[in-house]
Amino acid sequence: MVKIYKAIRLLCTQGPKAVYHKIKGKQTELKRLKQANHRLEELHLISEEERKQQKESVFSKAEKFSILTPLYNTPAAYLHEMIQSLQKQTYGNWELCLANGSDEKHPEVDEICRQYGAKDARIKYQLLAENKGISGNTNACLELACGSYIGLLDHDDILHESALYEMMCAIEETGADFLYTDEVKFPADITKIPSIMNFNFKSDFGKDELRAHNYICHFTVFSRALLEREGGEYRSAFDGSQDHDMVLRLTEIADCIVHIPKVLYYWRVHEESVTMNLSGKSYAVEAGIGAVREQLERMKEPGVVASNLPYQTIYRIDYELKENPLLTVILYGTKEQKKLEKSLKKCQKQTAYEPIEWLTVAVDATDEDGVMALNHLAEKATGKHLVFLLYRVKPQTNDWVEQLLMYAQRKDVACVGGKVRYLGNHICFGGIALDKDSKTRVRSLCRGMYADYPGFEIMLYHARNTTATWLGCLMIEKEKFLKLGGYLPGLGRLADIDLCLRARKEGWWNVWTPFAELEFRGPLEMIDHDAGNGQLFDELWQEELAKPDPFCHPQLKEKNLV
Secondary structure (H helix, E strand, O other), rough: HHHHHHHHHHHHHOOOOHHHHHHHHHHHHHHHHHHHHHHHHHHHOHHHHHHHHHHOOOOOOOEEEEEEEEEEEOOHHHHHHHHHHOOOOOOOEEEEEEEOOOOOOHHHHHHHHHHHHHHHEEEEEEEEEOOOOOHHHHHHHHOOOOEEEEEEEOOOOEEEEEEEEHHHHHHHOOOEEEEEEEEEEEEOOOOOOOOOOEEOOOOOOOOHHHHHHHOOOOEEEEEEHHHHHHHHOHHHOOOHHHHHHHHHHHHHHHHOEEEEEEEEEEEEOOOOOOOOOOOOEEEHHHHHHHHHHHHHHHHHEEEEEEOOOOEEEEEEEEEEOOOOOOOEEEOOOOOOHHHHHHHHHHHHHOOOOOOOOEOOOOOOOOOOHOOOOOOOHHOHHHHHOOEEEEEEEOOOOOOOHHHHHHHHHHOOOOEEEEEEEEEEOOEEEEEEEEOOOOOOEEEEEOOOOOOOOOOOOHHHHOOOOOOOOOEEEEEEHHHHHHHHHOOOOOOOHHHHHHHHHHHOOOOOEEEEEEEEEEEEEEOOHHHOOOOOHHHHHHHHHHHHHOOOOOOOOOOHHOOOOO
């Protein structure tokens, strides 16, 4: 009934064409997901040969992992599965630290833990005199721990048998002090995952993505030294989102953060879990908002944090603009001055921000002369920040400049891009990733998807870090642009990707935000990145092209989910 009402409302407000596109868009995404659901077991299960090899592996320094699991009225079946998942680990130097805050109606939790502890010395157990809440109980687990690395395992979840082995491999290779993995939600049997959408294939560490939601979540491991540097305990003021708070605090000071792009954690879905039901748990949402807000305060980046409804645990940050600087918008893309002037008037009408210096240049930015012209105009510009805007790109919201500027003003951010649609109902640019398997060297994320589709893990509904943003709508501080040397000639349509990669080398983030909405009006061939200058690009970025893009998981590309 609700769906019928929404369809009627859409018909009345936007007409039959909008209804058609919405239905067509949903059908396309369902087809995409159906194709991605084949052979899901290959994404997480290991063979007997792999199991044997892992068990026989020898490390130069075998770190001890302390796995913290606070217990509260844990169902017996879940408790058995959780403990046994530790005992099945292919890497054996671990201890399981259990602190039990269950009430008197659940004596079986105590009995089960004591039985396992009597048979396996690696299992440490304490019955608490009272339930101290999730943070207090986790801190009680921490008091039992003596390992050099700490890991978190919820009392109703299961650890993949290779989890600690893979962590040990990464630690030995990189010396990481903070690590995390991919995960999968399971309803009952880990060998029968129902859909590709149960999997969470994560990006490498991104400051802005972590602020938007706790995408790191499970399975996290961090060094004891890092935890002690930070302060050493979980904070009960953030119960419900205590993990998000801890991850925010630890990643601020970590020396080496490593993402292991493998599914190594099973997150159980049941009626009482947060994954299934947020009703009655508004405290968890408020705690998450509070954790992000406090990080903004710690890092002196003031802003307002709120849920991006209807997604309660996806957060939108409206950063406070530090000042009201003069900006320069450089409109380019055609040698016909009349077209530029017409486009200029439309953009000015749709832009609320002031003051802006509007400059136009009648060039094709894909040739060498065009690139040099953009650089020349950027040098002449009097604005503190530069906005490069293709003449065929039209703002759809009058605060698009503010939405870009709130990120571009940060000291640690270089290039910022917005959500660009085409044909009114499809994604044109949802960020850009490197893709060595593509003839164009890059992948325009979510290209062609229905514009209102949230994307994998709601990726199109929150700000996130990307490898690159598109020249057709790109904001950058002028000082940073000049420090990078502007756009390099000889790269054609790959000049924007090159600029963003050089920014990454300087230690700056590139950001994509869905809250600056624009629309491209024209043929896609006009804006596609091409391989015409691929040889020079390959020479410059050979090392980066050889690796998976840090913000586009290989499985998302493989399964055509981005």
